[in-house]
Amino acid sequence: MEHREAVDSLATERYILGEMSEAERDAFEEHFFTCEICADDMLVADKMRTGVRAGLAKTAAPAVTRQRWPIAVVIPWAAAATLALVAGYEALRPAGEAGSLTGPMALAPMTLRPATRGEEPTITATPGGVVTLAVDLGVARYDRTLSYQIRNDRGDVSGSGSAAAPTPGAPLLLLVPSSVFGASGRHTLTLGDARGAQSVDYHFVVKIQ
C-alpha cells in the first residue's frame, strides 16, 4: 500500500474499526512499519481506542445545582412523584402477573427463533404492559456484548440497546414495554455482534389487545 492510498482511503480509521480484509490489513501493516507518518497516526488512533476501551471516555456529569425548595412546593411534588413511581412500576410489571414483587414471580416468556427457523410467532401484548421475550440465539456466538434493535414493518426503529451476551446455549431475555411496539403489526428484532461482524433477524407479529 502506498502512503497516498493509505491517507485517501482513511486506512487508519478502517484498521481500528476492524473494517479491513485480511489482505488489506497485511498490506497496511507492511506500510506503517516503514512509514513514520502512518505509524504515528496508528499509535495515536490506538491510544484513543485503548483509552475508550479502558473506560476513560466518560460522559460529562450533568451540572448539579443545589436549591432550597419551599415546603409548600415540596409536599405536593413528593406526593405526585410517589404516585408516578407506583404507577410506573405497575406499568412496567410484566403484564398479566398478579401480586407484588415481595416474593418469587414466574415469567412466561415468548420464545423467538432466528428468521430462518420456522414461522413468525404472534405475541399478545396489553397496553401499558410488558412483554417478556426469550430470544434463542441459535448457533450465533457473541463475544462479550450484543446490541439489539426493534423495528416495525415500516423499518422505523422503536427501541434499541446493548446487553451482556448470555452464556453459550442460554437465551437472551428481553423485557419490552408494549409502548415500544406502538401498534399491532409485524416487527423485527435484530441482534448484532458487538464488532459488527454479524446480525440476526427475528420476525414476529405483535397483537395489542
Added chain:
Amino acid sequence: MVASVAECSLRYGALPQLPRYEFDGAYIQRLIAEDPETERHFSQYFGELLTLKLRSRLKSQTQVDDAKQETFARVLTTLKRKNGLASPASLGAFVNSVCNNVLFELYRSGSRTTPLEDDVDPPDDRRPDVVASIAAGEERVRVRRALESLPEKERELLRWLFFEERDKDMICRELKIDRNYLRVLVHRAKARFREQFDAGDKD
C-alpha cells in the same frame, strides 16, 4: 554512539519521549553493537507497533509479549549474523516480516496442540520497571484528559464503537449516516484527540 541524536527533535507526537532516529546503516550498526540507547529506541518504537499488530491476532497479553520478544530476538540475531541489512531503510519491513513468520509458526504449533481454555492463561507475573510504570500512569492521565476534552457527541460515538462495541450499521442508522461518513467522524475525533494529547505534553 548516539551523539547524532543529541538534537532531540521529536519524531512522533505520540511518543514525545522518543528522539528522532533515521533507520540507516549507522543505526543498524549501533543495534548490532548493542548500544543501549539504540536498543531502547528500537524496542520502544517497534514494540508499540508490534503490540498493535499482534493484539488483533493473539488471544492473550502473554502471547503478545512472547511473540514480540521472539520477533526482537530473531531480528537482532539476523542483523548480527549478516552484519546489517542490504537496505537499512527497510528495517521496518524486515521487522514486520519476521513478526509474520513468528505468527505463522505460532498458528501452526497451535493447531498441532490442544489449546488451553481461555481462563487457564496464567497471570503474567513479570513486573514492569518503575520508570515504565510511571510513564504508563502519566500517559493514562494524558489520554483521559484528551478524551475528556472531546465534544460530548464525539465521546459518545467513540464509546459506542470501542467500549460498548455496538454494531456499526446500527450506529449509522441511528445517526442517519453511511459507513464512509462514520470513518470521517472517527478521523475528526482522532485529529482532535491528537491535538489535545500533544497539548498535554507541553503542559
